[in-house]
Amino acid sequence: MLNPRTHTDKYPESYYAATVAYQLALPSLQGTVTTEICVIGAGFSGINTALELAERGYKVSVLEAYKVGWGASGRNGGQLIRGIGHGTDQFRNEIGEQGVSAIDQMGLEAVEVVKARIAKYQINCDLVMGYCDLAHKPRHLQAFRDDKAWLDSIGYGYETRLLDKADMHEVVGSDNYIGGLIDMGSGHVHPLNLNLGEAQGALDNGVSIYEHSAVIDIEYGAQIVVKTAHGQITCDRLIICGNAYVAGLNETLESQVLPAGSYVIATEPLSDDLAKRVLPQNMAVCDQRVALDYYRLSADNRLLFGGLCNYSGRDPRSIEATLKPHMDLVFPYLKDVKIEFQWGGMIGIGANRMPQIGRLKENVYFAQAYSGHGINATHMAAKVIAEHISGETDRMEIFERIRHMRFPGGRKLRSPLLAAGMLYHRAKDLF
Numbered sequence: 001m002l003n004p005r006t007h008t009d010k011y012p013e014s015y016y017a018a019t020v021a022y023q024l025a026l027p028s029l030q031g032t033v034t035t036e037i038c039v040i041g042a043g044f045s046g047i048n049t050a051l052e053l054a055e056r057g058y059k060v061s062v063l064e065a066y067k068v069g070w071g072a073s074g075r076n077g078g079q080l081i082r083g084i085g086h087g088t089d090q091f092r093n094e095i096g097e098q099g100v101s102a103i104d105q106m107g108l109e110a111v112e113v114v115k116a117r118i119a120k121y122q123i124n125c126d127l128v129m130g131y132c133d134l135a136h137k138p139r140h141l142q143a144f145r146d147d148k149a150w151l152d153s154i155g156y157g158y159e160t161r162l163l164d165k166a167d168m169h170e171v172v173g174s175d176n177y178i179g180g181l182i183d184m185g186s187g188h189v190h191p192l193n194l195n196l197g198e199a200q201g202a203l204d205n206g207v208s209i210y211e212h213s214a215v216i217d218i219e220y221g222a223q224i225v226v227k228t229a230h231g232q233i234t235c236d237r238l239i240i241c242g243n244a245y246v247a248g249l250n251e252t253l254e255s256q257v258l259p260a261g262s263y264v265i266a267t268e269p270l271s272d273d274l275a276k277r278v279l280p281q282n283m284a285v286c287d288q289r290v291a292l293d294y295y296r297l298s299a300d301n302r303l304l305f306g307g308l309c310n311y312s313g314r315d316p317r318s319i320e321a322t323l324k325p326h327m328d329l330v331f332p333y334l335k336d337v338k339i340e341f342q343w344g345g346m347i348g349i350g351a352n353r354m355p356q357i358g359r360l361k362e363n364v365y366f367a368q369a370y371s372g373h374g375i376n377a378t379h380m381a382a383k384v385i386a387e388h389i390s391g392e393t394d395r396m397e398i399f400e401r402i403r404h405m406r407f408p409g410g411r412k413l414r415s416p417l418l419a420a421g422m423l424y425h426r427a428k429d430l431f
């Protein structure tokens with residue numbers, strides 16, 4: 001059950017919804033349609049899978065319960081950060097050295113896929129390159145040193161630089177951090193406009209997209225029948241991209257992904273001087289805690305400040321009242337700045353923090369559980385699924401070799417169990 005405080009059948013009243021650059025007039029599904037491939041979900045995963053397949057000549061239809069980008073894709077922090085999964089080393093036993101290395105490389109390729117898509121379809125989504133990881137603790141700095149050493153060893157093509165506490169004001173106007181790692185190969189975007197621009201690209205390639213067409217039943221078989229309230233699509237292949245909103249579609253997928261609420265506030269536009277004080281190089285930044293702060297400037301100089309991580313299934317009564325104190329801790333001098341937008345969405349968390357990409361059956365694919373780090377990984381998931389269907393590569397099989405735990409407890413108990421686990425990790429962050 002979605003919380004009406006952040007989820008209705010419209011876009012949330014976010015900064016993104018207030019600044020959409022694309023008006024797509026899309027129908028809902030009525031009657032019977034036959035196609036080669038049906039995709040469920042019109043976030044980054046679904047739209048990009050459809051687009052990749054259409055570019056390869058397949059006939060594709062997309063079914064979306066609400067609107068393109070209604071889910072996490074149109075609500076997120078907009079941070080386009082390299083990497084897939086959290087700590088690929090832990091999967092060495094399952095996928096071997098080559099598998100780990102392939103996923104690490106895909107974590108870099110993914111950003112290039114996004115950039116190429118923006119360039120090819122001339123998507124108006126405020127792409128800015130430049131990102132900095134922020135450290136609160138010495139162990140964060142050690143992780144940055146290791147990361148930089150790895151990037152140097154593979155000849156990463158972008159500038160990276162370690163920062164000491166004394167350097168931090170080059171990047172962020174706050175005294176809260178003890179160091180950082182700049183990465184000019186990551187950056188930030190207006191995610192809803194990216195999603196909508198990609199949907200326009202998919203339409204231009206012949207994809208049919210149906211909004212307000214929630215899938216209510218799936219009949220599996222050699223021919224799959226996907227049913228909505230007013231129509232059905234018969235297809236040879238199905239790809240399920242519901243992510244944190246997948247509940248009710250498929251029990252296996254649902255049990256492997258936990259929805260966690262994350263929230264963003266947007267200030268009024270800051271003066272140029274103030275914006276330069278807050279984020280002097282207009283980079284996106286993230287700290288390294290479990291319930292992390294992530295923030296960046298919008299194209300019109302607002303500070304978009306994201307954070308909190310809510311596993312209880314209940315949204316805060318006031319997002320501003322809950323999140324603004326976190327922002328004030330980082331930037332005390334923004335205390336009197338007005339908050340003009342506040343919204344939230346659901347992140348899909350997997351137990352091992354590796355995106356789940358693969359097949360439920362020979363002709364039923366899925367991609368989900370990016371654990372808060374999905375803008376680039378969704379684009380890679382879309383690409384490897386399309387490559388698999390077209391027989392170009394078997395890169396998807398690397399992901400299929402990774403086992404994913406089901407969260408115990410059924411729909412009602414899963415979130416409280418995880419909430420307890422996260423409290424433990426948050427306490428470890430504090431002490």
Ligand SMILES: Cc1cc2nc3c(=O)[nH]c(=O)nc-3n(C[C@H](O)[C@H](O)[C@H](O)COP(=O)(O)OP(=O)(O)OC[C@H]3O[C@@H](n4cnc5c(N)ncnc54)[C@H](O)[C@@H]3O)c2cc1C
Nearest residue numbers: 041043044045065071072073076077079215242345374375
């Ligand atoms: C507040 C917030 C901040 C975040 N910040 C970042 C960030 O800065 N950087 C980053 O990389 N990642 C971030 N993420 C994560 C990122 O947004 C997601 O990983 C990514 O958007 C997932 O895309 P998706 O297409 O798989 O899922 P979604 O975008 O959630 O799309 C799933 C879609 O499936 C549809 N659907 C579900 N069930 C059905 C059904 N039965 N019938 C039809 N349609 C259905 C839904 O309506 C929805 O539109 C953030 C997420 C949130 C919520």
